[in-house]
Amino acid sequence: MSIIRKHVGRRMSEIVIHGDTVYLAGQVGETGKTVEEQTAEALALVDKLLIEAGSSRQHILQVIIWLKDIADFDGMNRVYDAWVPEGHTPARATSEAKLADPSLLVEVIVTAALAK
Known part of the structure; x- marks a missing residue:
C-alpha cells in the first residue's frame, strides 16, 4: 500500500495519507494571540489540509489537543x-503539555478518513 506525503519538510510532512487514512501534523495558530484565536487559526489550517488531502471535518476519526495550560480548556472548547x-x-483527548514554542497555547493533531 502506498504512502503519500504532502508539504514534506526535513522533520515532518504536513499531510500523510496511507490507505484511506489521513494523518495531519500538529497545527497551531499565530503566537501572541489568545487561546481562542490560536484555536480558531489551528482549526482553519486543519480544514485547509483536510480538503487538500480529500477529507473533511465530517471524516475526522480522532483529535488530540495539547494545551500549554489546562486552565485554557474552556476557552479552547468554546471554539x-x-x-x-x-x-x-x-x-478526542486533551492534555496539558509543554509546546515547542513557549508562546504557543494550543496544538491540534488530527487523524481522518478519506472522503469517498
Whole structure:
C-alpha cells in the first residue's frame, strides 16, 4: 500500500495519507494571540489540509489537543465546539503539555478518513 506525503519538510510532512487514512501534523495558530484565536487559526489550517488531502471535518476519526495550560480548556472548547460538526464528533483527548514554542497555547493533531 502506498504512502503519500504532502508539504514534506526535513522533520515532518504536513499531510500523510496511507490507505484511506489521513494523518495531519500538529497545527497551531499565530503566537501572541489568545487561546481562542490560536484555536480558531489551528482549526482553519486543519480544514485547509483536510480538503487538500480529500477529507473533511465530517471524516475526522480522532483529535488530540495539547494545551500549554489546562486552565485554557474552556476557552479552547468554546471554539472547538462551534467548529466540530454535530453528529460527527471524533474520538478526542486533551492534555496539558509543554509546546515547542513557549508562546504557543494550543496544538491540534488530527487523524481522518478519506472522503469517498
